[in-house]
Amino acid sequence: MTFVDELKSAVTPRAALLVVGVLALQLLFIASYVGALHDPKPRDVPFGVVAPQQVTAQLVGRLERLPGEPLAPRPVADADEARRQIMNRDIDGALLVDPAGSTDTLLVASGGGTVLSSTLESLFTTVEAANRRTVRTVDVAPASPQDFDGLSAFYLVVGWCVGGYICAAILAISAGSRPANTTRAVIRLGTLAVYSVIGGLGGAIIVGPILGALPGSVAALWGLGTLVVFAVGAATLALQSVFGIVGIGLAILLIVVAGNPSAGGAFPLPMLPPFWNAIGPALPPGAGTWVARSIAYFKGNDVTGPLLVLSAWAVAGTAITLVTASLKRRPPAEPIAREAGA
Numbered sequence: 001m002t003f004v005d006e007l008k009s010a011v012t013p014r015a016a017l018l019v020v021g022v023l024a025l026q027l028l029f030i031a032s033y034v035g036a037l038h039d040p041k042p043r044d045v046p047f048g049v050v051a052p053q054q055v056t057a058q059l060v061g062r063l064e065r066l067p068g069e070p071l072a073p074r075p076v077a078d079a080d081e082a083r084r085q086i087m088n089r090d091i092d093g094a095l096l097v098d099p100a101g102s103t104d105t106l107l108v109a110s111g112g113g114t115v116l117s118s119t120l121e122s123l124f125t126t127v128e129a130a131n132r133r134t135v136r137t138v139d140v141a142p143a144s145p146q147d148f149d150g151l152s153a154f155y156l157v158v159g160w161c162v163g164g165y166i167c168a169a170i171l172a173i174s175a176g177s178r179p180a181n182t183t184r185a186v187i188r189l190g191t192l193a194v195y196s197v198i199g200g201l202g203g204a205i206i207v208g209p210i211l212g213a214l215p216g217s218v219a220a221l222w223g224l225g226t227l228v229v230f231a232v233g234a235a236t237l238a239l240q241s242v243f244g245i246v247g248i249g250l251a252i253l254l255i256v257v258a259g260n261p262s263a264g265g266a267f268p269l270p271m272l273p274p275f276w277n278a279i280g281p282a283l284p285p286g287a288g289t290w291v292a293r294s295i296a297y298f299k300g301n302d303v304t305g306p307l308l309v310l311s312a313w314a315v316a317g318t319a320i321t322l323v324t325a326s327l328k329r330r331p332p333a334e335p336i337a338r339e340a341g342a
Contacts, residue, residue, distance in 0.1 A: 021249055028257050036261035036276040041068060042119050043277070045270040048076035048085055048094030048107075059097065063127075070123060082107055083140050089294065089302040092270060093120045095135075103134045109141035111297025113268030114150045141297045144215055152213040153292035154265025154285075156203050160225050161259070161285055163199045164232030165251045167192060172240045172248065185241070185325035189318055192233040200225025216296040224295065228288040231310045234317025235284075241324035259285035281306065284313055 051059050056075045063073040074091070076082045082094035086109050096105040106124050108117035121137050128135045143150040171188045204221035207214045214221070232255055239247030262272060262280035269277050269286075280286035287306035294303045 018246075021246065025249055025252060025257060028253065032257050032276075033261045036272055037266055040115070040267040040271040042070035042116065042123070042271055043068070043274070044072040045070060045093070045116070045120070046091040047071045047073045047120075048082045048091045049073050049097070050076050050079055050082050050094060051097035052099045055097070055099075059095075066123075066127070079105075079107075086140050087298055087301060089298055092116060092268070095124065102132070103136060104128060106135050106137045107140050108137060109297070110139050110143040110150060111141040112150070112293055113264065113271075114143055115266075116268040116271060119271070143297065144213065146212045147214060147296075149266075150293070151265060152207055153296060154263060154289045156207050156214070156221075156225075157228060157263070157285055157288035157292055158260060158265070160199060160203055160228040160288065161232045161255050164192075164196070164229040164284075165236040165248070165255055167195050167199075167229075168233040168236035168240065168251070169248045171237070172245065182322060182325045185237075185321050188237060189234065189321060192237065193230060196226045196229035196233065199229045200227075214292070214296045217300075220295045220300060221292065224288065224291050227307070227310045227314065228284055231313035231317065232284050234321065235313050236317070238317040238320035238324070241321050255284060259283035262286055263289045265289055282309060284310060 049060050060073045063071050079096050085091045094107040110117040124135045201222045203225045204218045208218045236251040239250045262276035263285035287309040290306045291303045
């Protein structure tokens with residue numbers, strides 16, 4: 001055989017297309033992670049201002065006009081209300097102005113991301129110094145000393161997501177990515193559900209009782225982990241049932257390439273560029289990270305929306321998988337499935 005014949009035999013047109021797809025994923029991975037994380041800056045951070053009525057409007061206006069528009073300030077009635085809004089995750093910080101002295105108080109919540117709280121502290125140290133005032137910082141929802149940079153919740157959710165799509169991929173590789181019938185689809189979904197329960201519990205125990213990285217309810221984290229793993233796995237099964245083995249690549253595109261850098265893990269959402277800030281809450285890594293931090297540091301507040309997002313992924317993935325299987329399409333066996341069964 002000539003070299004050209006050997007090349008055609010070694011790299012089939014299907015394999016060539018898959019390699020091109022992998023190259024595209026690689027370049028998108030680089031573009032997404034570097035694009036999201038290379039130049040973090042606070043943008044429109046929800047921020048409360050507690051000050052005497054006669055100066056509130058002026059102070060809010062001054063903060064709105066800061067270079068780069070880092071803050072989205074709003075008047076807050078008093079210190080207790082500011083703390084309540086921070087714990088409810090309505091705002092990320094607040095400035096309490098002391099009209100009788102020269103030292104004001106900055107409220108932050110490092111449990112929502114230590115980078116953001118540190119950035120606010122640095123910003124207001126500069127702002128207050130320009131007005132010949134000083135600032136003291138009070139952390140109303142501090143991150144655990146064992147939770148470096150507040151990243152444990154993010155890494156926990158990333159681990160759950162990885163487990164979800166790898167489990168679904170293995171189920172596909174073992175016997176073809178498209179379920180041959182509804183019964184097989186139900187079995188795969190049932191297997192994924194059992195895996196999700198075990199994986200969710202394992203992650204919650206590791207970050208809680210074993211490592212002490214995250215405070216909060218182990219049971220609540222277990223429930224969250226079960227939902228995250230199942231949502232990602234069901235979405236992956238759905239993509240595989242529609243697109244075949246290419247669906248695994250699409251799942252990686254959604255969860256890893258788009259979802260992880262936009263999750264608010266390394267840098268909280270207000271520090272991400274607009275595109276990643278917008279898509280993060282709608283994808284499983286972002287929704288899961290938000291809920292994990294709320295469970296750990298914010299008394300479980302403001303989790304309804306993200307839980308609905310995760311539930312939507314789980315329900316949609318399940319429905320698409322079952323509907324596609326019910327169509328009883330029987331395409332030729334895919335090469336990867338044949339190799340696995342060889």
